[in-house]
Amino acid sequence: MTKASGRRSRRPTMVDVAREAGVALSTVSRVVNQDPTVGPEFARRVQTAIDTLGYRPDEQAQQLRRGTSRTIGMAAREMSARNPLLAEFERGAYASGLTVFAASTADDVERERTVVLSMARRGFDGVVLEPIGPDHSYLAPEIATGLAVVAVDRPVAGPETDAVLADNAAGIDMAYRQLAAHGHSRIAYIGDHERIFTGRARAAAFRACLSADGRAVTGLVHTGETVQHRIDVAMRAVLSAETAATALVTGNVTTTFAVLTYLAAEVPPERRPALVGFDDFPLASLLDPPVTVISQDSMAMAHAALNLMTARLAAPERPLETVTVPVSLIARGSGERPPVH
Incomplete structure (x- = not known):
């Protein structure tokens, strides 16, 4: 999908702000640097001009004035091991x-x-x-x-x-179809909060899978914060005796970890549901059973x-x-x- 981008304009300067506000350049500088001695009327005019023009302070120029950048570099041996x-x-x-x-x-x-x-x-x-x-x-x-x-x-x-x-939708469809192909008709989804794009997209894709199979959504889709307590509550709901899910799709790796933690503490190995998690992780192949995943490239x-x-x-x-x-x-x-x- 492509969309045309607009032309980029010159970044407004303090000179532009001073001209817009009708004040001296030094007054703008004092307002930007939060000088408390600037009169309220001048401060108001400068701030109005800043808002109107969309002026943003140049941090490099401020660094030259201060003689310090307020920035620390960190040259660690490895920062991206988890990403x-x-x-x-x-x-x-x-x-x-x-x-x-x-x-x-x-x-x-x-x-x-x-x-x-x-x-x-x-x-x-x-x-x-x-x-x-x-x-x-x-x-x-x-x-x-x-x-x-x-x-x-x-x-x-x-x-x-x-x-x-x-491709979030395709990944959820793969996970659902894999479980259905192994005999599961009661498949539940536990995922991230739907205010987040990926949480929303994956939950919607799972609901679409249920609808395509003519299955009710009620009780099978649980989304929210990826914290252990919330996921424990969701797990108890989907594994309740009357309507127990026999398989789970988890919406991201954090949810997968929380679900595995719950299963290890609360469910005997022989009673645990099948599981497909969205996102691969380093130890997935070492667990018992090894975890089937949707892997992002x-x-x-x-x-x-x-x-x-x-x-x-x-x-x-x-x-x-x-x-x-x-x-x-x-x-x-x-x-x-x-x-x-």
Whole structure:
């Protein structure tokens, strides 16, 4: 899918703000640097001009004034061991003469905003983002003035950007059909909160599988926060004696871990349901039984993200592009168990 991108304008400067507000450049500088001695009327006029023009402070210029960047580098031996997409992207970027400085957003909306805006205002050419927040409108002024953004795993909510997505619907369909092919007619889904793009897409795909088979959705789809307590409650519901599910599809690796934790503590091995998890993980083949998974192609997603980023940097006006990367099913045993009656 492609969409045309708009032309990028020059980034507003403090000179523009001063002209808009009808004040001296030094007054703008004092307001931007939070000088408490600026009169309230001047401060109001400057802030109104900042909002009108979409001015963003240049952090590099502020660093020169302060004599400090308020930024710490960390050159760790390994930062991307738990994120194969980042590891592959780093390798490709280095080979292309690009340097990657990565920071964790820790699934925190405000931290994501702070990290991304800091990167933009430190003069980064582009940002590859695994979006978390429900609104990324704060990125629009940065994109308009030259920041290249590539969203990975889920799209940005707000301004349109290049994006790399996994084929979520196909993956859920593979998981459901694998379990159905091994005799399961009562299959339940436990997944992430549906405010998240991937959680919403995967839950919708599972409901579509049930509907296509003429099965009721009631009691078989449980979504929400990926915390152990919530998933324990969902597991008790789907494994209740009257309507017990004989098979499960889990919507992401965090949910898979929580489900496996519950099964190990609460369900004897011979009574455990069949399981297919979305996302592969390093120890999946070592468990008993080994875990059948829907595997995202991290290498292909990283290469696609790097290609989109380098293409955007070379041609800022090129049409926006979304790349959907196929997924695959790895059958290891847990998804091939027959129903337990």
